[in-house]
Amino acid sequence: MAGARGAEITILGSGPAAVATACGLRRLGHEVSLIGVPGNTAFEGVSERTLALLHQWGLAAAADSLGGAGERLGSWAGRDLAGNREYVVDRAHFDAALVTDAASSGVTIVSDRVIGYARGAGHWRVRTRHASIDCRVVIDARGRRVRRALRKGPDLIAVCQRFRTRHAAKVLTRIEALPQGWCWLATNGRGMSWLQAVCSRNERSLRFGLERHLGSILAAAPQTAAALAGATSEGVALARAATASLSVRQDVGGVFCTGDALVAFDPLSGQGIYEALRSAAVTVAAAHSYCSAGEWGPVARFVRERACDLWGRRSESAALFYEQQAGQMPSAFWVRSAAAYADCQLADRFAVAGEPRIERRPVLDGSLIELRRVVVTAQSPRGVWQVDGIDLAELVDFLRAAHTTDVERIALRFSCSPKAVAHAMQWLRAHGLLGAGCKYGAGSDGGVKSSGSSRE
Numbered sequence: 001m002a003g004a005r006g007a008e009i010t011i012l013g014s015g016p017a018a019v020a021t022a023c024g025l026r027r028l029g030h031e032v033s034l035i036g037v038p039g040n041t042a043f044e045g046v047s048e049r050t051l052a053l054l055h056q057w058g059l060a061a062a063a064d065s066l067g068g069a070g071e072r073l074g075s076w077a078g079r080d081l082a083g084n085r086e087y088v089v090d091r092a093h094f095d096a097a098l099v100t101d102a103a104s105s106g107v108t109i110v111s112d113r114v115i116g117y118a119r120g121a122g123h124w125r126v127r128t129r130h131a132s133i134d135c136r137v138v139i140d141a142r143g144r145r146v147r148r149a150l151r152k153g154p155d156l157i158a159v160c161q162r163f164r165t166r167h168a169a170k171v172l173t174r175i176e177a178l179p180q181g182w183c184w185l186a187t188n189g190r191g192m193s194w195l196q197a198v199c200s201r202n203e204r205s206l207r208f209g210l211e212r213h214l215g216s217i218l219a220a221a222p223q224t225a226a227a228l229a230g231a232t233s234e235g236v237a238l239a240r241a242a243t244a245s246l247s248v249r250q251d252v253g254g255v256f257c258t259g260d261a262l263v264a265f266d267p268l269s270g271q272g273i274y275e276a277l278r279s280a281a282v283t284v285a286a287a288h289s290y291c292s293a294g295e296w297g298p299v300a301r302f303v304r305e306r307a308c309d310l311w312g313r314r315s316e317s318a319a320l321f322y323e324q325q326a327g328q329m330p331s332a333f334w335v336r337s338a339a340a341y342a343d344c345q346l347a348d349r350f351a352v353a354g355e356p357r358i359e360r361r362p363v364l365d366g367s368l369i370e371l372r373r374v375v376v377t378a379q380s381p382r383g384v385w386q387v388d389g390i391d392l393a394e395l396v397d398f399l400r401a402a403h404t405t406d407v408e409r410i411a412l413r414f415s416c417s418p419k420a421v422a423h424a425m426q427w428l429r430a431h432g433l434l435g436a437g438c439k440y441g442a443g444s445d446g447g448v449k450s451s452g453s454s455r456e
């Protein structure tokens with residue numbers, strides 16, 4: 001099969017990460033092809049902040065497909081969750097709307113299954129079932145693929161079943177913890193209910209088939225079973241891999257992974273659609289920087305370090321979530337899952353030894369990833385470039401040369417407000433780069449607290 005010249009950038013997959021990345025790259029003027037076959041027929045829940053991100057990306061059809069939010073019920077680790085709201089997402093409709101948004105943005109859509117990709121002479125060749133396409137950059141957004149994971153959470157599986165209910169007139173979701181896992185019930189206000197039960201892949205009742213397994217889940221979940229009283233199941237039960245994973249693979253120039261294909265979260269503690277949309281901003285900047293400057297190293301390093309950092313933070317919070325529930329319900333599932341998250345940390349995430357220092361590292365500056373001088377500390381191992389818009393390394397240079405802590409004078413030099421200078425200096429002081437022990441002395445910042453704000 002001869003390779004057809006495709007767009008400059010080919011994106012594999014057609015979920016939220018793929019489409020947001022494709023639209024972001026189109027806005028920056030790149031030619032983009034998206035090759036995907038939608039396959040998700042589940043229902044999921046998203047919060048208001050995900051809707052806000054969809055609008056930010058200009059994904060109007062996807063945002064419209066969500067309908068109205070409903071109450072989120074249930075309790076977690078002894079705490080009542082009532083008062084929160086959640087949208088019930090019909091992924092088949094949502095994913096189709098995403099593709100409509102991509103097409104409206106000028107992305108070339110190829111409805112085909114990707115078989116793989118390989119290096120050609122100065123390009124990448126993507127092979128699909130029906131064609132092969134040459135391009136300069138490949139972005140793999142094909143979702144959760146735990147085969148080559150660098151780190152994995154506990155091995156989890158979600159078993160799901162659709163139900164038809166007579167009385168479910170409201171949009172509503174409900175979460176319930178049980179000794180062998182947890183379940184989530186969503187009703188869409190139009191008579192459809194969706195049950196999702198997450199447990200260990202080794203759960204004994206899975207051996208007797210998905211239907212019997214769900215029967216044993218409902219027997220242990222009285223509130224969910226009561227909400228489903230009188231409902232009839234529709235279609236067959238389906239199983240979804242639900243293991244969290246970090247699949248960093250940034251060793252080849254011109255290939256990026258994004259969304260779940262890079263970091264997939266535990267559905268209990270992570271909001272996967274939100275994270276997929278957020279990570280698209282980094283992927284857009286990475287691909288744009290690589291296409292503009294042709295430099296791979298800094299871009300790959302930024303993407304890899306951000307993914308590892310995200311994995312570290314999310315697996316820490318997952319460990320906490322599971323520990324809290326284990327405190328209430330100390331069954332093997334909760335105790336072992338909490339321990340598995342505690343064990344899957346990256347040992348070197350905070351391995352920044354010695355004094356705070358200034359190093360050249362890649363930073364995200366708008367739509368570009370570029371090398372800049374940043375302050376590296378044990379708390380910020382990826383480095384902090386700016387606080388309140390002030391370049392910290394430049395500020396340190398200035399303080400060193402000018403021997404002043406006069407906030408007004410520094411503000412004039414940096415063309416910013418004295419308040420911003422005070423924040424930046426307070427940040428430096430708090431991290432040991434300025435203060436009693438340092439030759440610059442203590443600045444008079446009127447007790448203004450550091451905002452701690454920095455750019456990625």
Ligand SMILES: Cc1cc2nc3c(=O)[nH]c(=O)nc-3n(C[C@H](O)[C@H](O)[C@H](O)COP(=O)(O)OP(=O)(O)OC[C@H]3O[C@@H](n4cnc5c(N)ncnc54)[C@H](O)[C@@H]3O)c2cc1C
Nearest residue numbers: 013015016017036037039044045114143158259260272273
């Ligand atoms: C059980 C479970 C419950 C979840 N619940 C929630 C929830 O309530 N809220 C939430 O925000 N997130 C939830 N998630 C996470 C959410 O589904 C993902 O994080 C999110 O969809 C990631 O987006 P993505 O674009 O990276 O990948 P995906 O949405 O998985 O998109 C990948 C796309 O690529 C396509 N594709 C795959 N292989 C190929 C191929 N070879 N060729 C062509 N196309 C291909 C797929 O069909 C799919 O359309 C849940 C996940 C699981 C497993």
